[in-house]
Amino acid sequence: MFIVKKLIDIFAREDTTFFSFLSIFSHFFCYFCNMIVNIHTHSPKKGELTLSTIGIHPYDAEGASTDSIFAIERVADHYDAIGEIGLDYACGVDRDKQLLVFQAQLEIAQRAGKGVVLHAVRAFEKVMECLKNYSLKFVIFHGFIGSTEQAARAAERGYYLSFGHRTFHSPKSIEALKNYPTELLFFETDESDVNIDQIYSQAAGILGIPEAILQYITNENFTKICG
Numbered sequence: 036m037f038i039v040k041k042l043i044d045i046f047a048r049e050d051t052t053f054f055s056f057l058s059i060f061s062h063f064f065c066y067f068c069n070m071i072v073n074i075h076t077h078s079p080k081k082g083e084l085t086l087s088t089i090g091i092h093p094y095d096a097e098g099a100s101t102d103s104i105f106a107i108e109r110v111a112d113h114y115d116a117i118g119e120i121g122l123d124y125a126c127g128v129d130r131d132k133q134l135l136v137f138q139a140q141l142e143i144a145q146r147a148g149k150g151v152v153l154h155a156v157r158a159f160e161k162v163m164e165c166l167k168n169y170s171l172k173f174v175i176f177h178g179f180i181g182s183t184e185q186a187a188r189a190a191e192r193g194y195y196l197s198f199g200h201r202t203f204h205s206p207k208s209i210e211a212l213k214n215y216p217t218e219l220l221f222f223e224t225d226e227s228d229v230n231i232d233q234i235y236s237q238a239a240g241i242l243g244i245p246e247a248i249l250q251y252i253t254n255e256n257f258t259k260i261c262g
Contacts, residue, residue, distance in 0.1 A: 046114075046213070050191040066067035067142070069085060070082060070083070070084050071083055071084065071231055072085070072253040072254075072256070073085050073200075073223055073231040074085045074177070074195075074197045074222065074223050074257070075152060075175075075177040075197055075225055076180070076223060076224045076225065076231075077224075077226040080222075080225075084113055084249050084254070086116050086118070086152060087112045087116075088099045088105065088115060088116045088117065088119065088152050089111065089117065089118075090140055090151075090152075091103060091104075091136050091140065091213075092115070092203050093122055093123040093128060093133045094126055094128060095118070095130045095135070096122065096127060096128050096137075097132050099136045104143070107140065107143055108146070108147070111143055111147040112147060114149070115116065116144070116149050116150040116151070116172075116173075117141075117143055117147075117175070118152025118175075119153070120136075120140045120151060120152070120153075120179060121137060121154035121158070122155060122156075122161055123136055123154060123156040123157070123158065124158045124161075125157050125189065133244070134161075134165075137165065138165060139238060140169070141165065141167070141168075141169045143165070144169070144171050145169045145170055148172055149172055150174060150260060151171055151173075151174055151175070152175045153174065153177060154178075155176060159181055165191075165242070166192070166194075172260070173195060174189075174192070174194040174215060175195040175196075175221060175260075176189060176196050176197065177197045177210065177225070178197065178199050178201065178203060178223065179196040179197060179198055180202065180205050180207075180208050180209060181207065182207045182210075185211070186214065186215050187214075187221075189219075190215060190216055190219060193219065194219065195219050195221055196220065197222060197223045197227050198220070198238060199224060199234060200225070200227045200229045200234065201224065202238075202262050205242075212238065212241055212242070213241060217244075217249075217252050218243070218256060219251070219256070220256065221256060221257075222235060222238055235250055
């Protein structure tokens, strides 16, 4: 990661020699990173790295039972993470039931030594409060839409933020992306029809770094959590 950061510093200089250097390295990274990280997708495609997850979405919390929680725990070892789990205060599902199901799955993740992929809608504060009580391998806020202040708090704890198509329609989320540590970044398509390459292209433009380097960085991040 140190090497990548130094390359970004070099490429930021307004010097034609370095721009030639940039072109060479961009092609190198495109060739070397033949897999692209799409950390959260409903339709994984060939050539994409994504996480295998199992969990009860907050939309389905009311239908969850003790048996379904036990079923997740029995097979948790076969998955990369527990998810997509969390809290959604914009939907009509009972908040108390959402919380119980969320906490039960955080406990499973902790016992199994797994990370979590989070769904947090109008519930960032409550989710952050819950997370304090658990020791998890990693935490990813998928489809992050939030402020730079919220992002900074997530970064303080070493949490990953994953940005998707909706990010680019939210000025506050664009600012959060601009200021977030690259070593804690992921990108995703979620359920949208947008190609993951388009997401990287837009994000690279916002961050002011070559798309190939951004892909390399997220590949490194993926290796860290799955290694």
